[in-house]
Amino acid sequence: MDKFNSMSALLAALPARDNFAIHADRSHGSKVKIFAPHGGCIEPCTEPVVLALSMDLYDCYVFSGRRSSGCFATLHVTSTRYDEPQCLALAEEAELALAVHGCEGREELVYVGGGNADLAAKFLARLVAEGFPAQLAPADMAGGDPRNFVNRARQNGIQLELSAGFRKSLFPSFPKSLQRDPVLFPRFVETVRTWLASVEQYLDPSRPASNS
Numbered sequence: 520m521d522k523f524n525s526m527s528a529l530l531a532a533l534p535a536r537d538n539f540a541i542h543a544d545r546s547h548g549s550k551v552k553i554f555a556p557h558g559g560c561i562e563p564c565t566e567p568v569v570l571a572l573s574m575d576l577y578d579c580y581v582f583s584g585r586r587s588s589g590c591f592a593t594l595h596v597t598s599t600r601y602d603e604p605q606c607l608a609l610a611e612e613a614e615l616a617l618a619v620h621g622c623e624g625r626e627e628l629v630y631v632g633g634g635n636a637d638l639a640a641k642f643l644a645r646l647v648a649e650g651f652p653a654q655l656a657p658a659d660m661a662g663g664d665p666r667n668f669v670n671r672a673r674q675n676g677i678q679l680e681l682s683a684g685f686r687k688s689l690f691p692s693f694p695k696s697l698q699r700d701p702v703l704f705p706r707f708v709e710t711v712r713t714w715l716a717s718v719e720q721y722l723d724p725s726r727p728a729s730n731s
């Protein structure tokens with residue numbers, strides 16, 4: 520159980536200083552928008568994945584936990600009760616939203632879910648084709664609930680759950696260090712960015728094609 524039953528309750532109870540920081544970037548005007556709702560110390564290493572995916576191309580939102588103790592227990596709010604205003608505003612502006620989460624598990628796994636089942640299936644197929652250990656998300660991580668903030672986008676959303684084992688493959692000293700694996704991290708980011716670029720081009724044909 521989360522300590523707070525909504526982000527509104529969390530924000531009302533906790534000062535940002537020493538607890539969290541919020542980053543919301545609308546500077547790219549992208550149709551696809553990318554989210555790390557549990558960044559920083561909450562679900563370690565999801566934040567740098569989202570920042571790398573969004574860099575120079577996509578609008579993004581990061582809620583970054585900064586507590587020195589009790590981070591997940593204090594700052595985690597499930598996505599169906601995630602009513603942080605800047606997050607909701609960005610999601611509602613999106614044609615498609617992509618949220619990156621972290622989950623438990625030593626096995627290297629990338630679970631793919633979200634309300635846009637068609638695009639989630641295509642994304643899953645691309646990850647598998649590129650050799651990544653992707654699977655359809657189980658029911659408890661499916662992310663298809665319409666109350667999930669990621670599904671407030673016009674064409675709903677895609678939700679990724681990166682297991683602890685997979686995050687450790689991207690960040691060998693996970694969760695203590697953000698030092699990236701020099702081969703796997705850029706390959707994963709490039710694979711996702713390339714697929715997102717094809718989606719962005721479909722959603723907005725007038726937008727110049729990305730070279731990522």
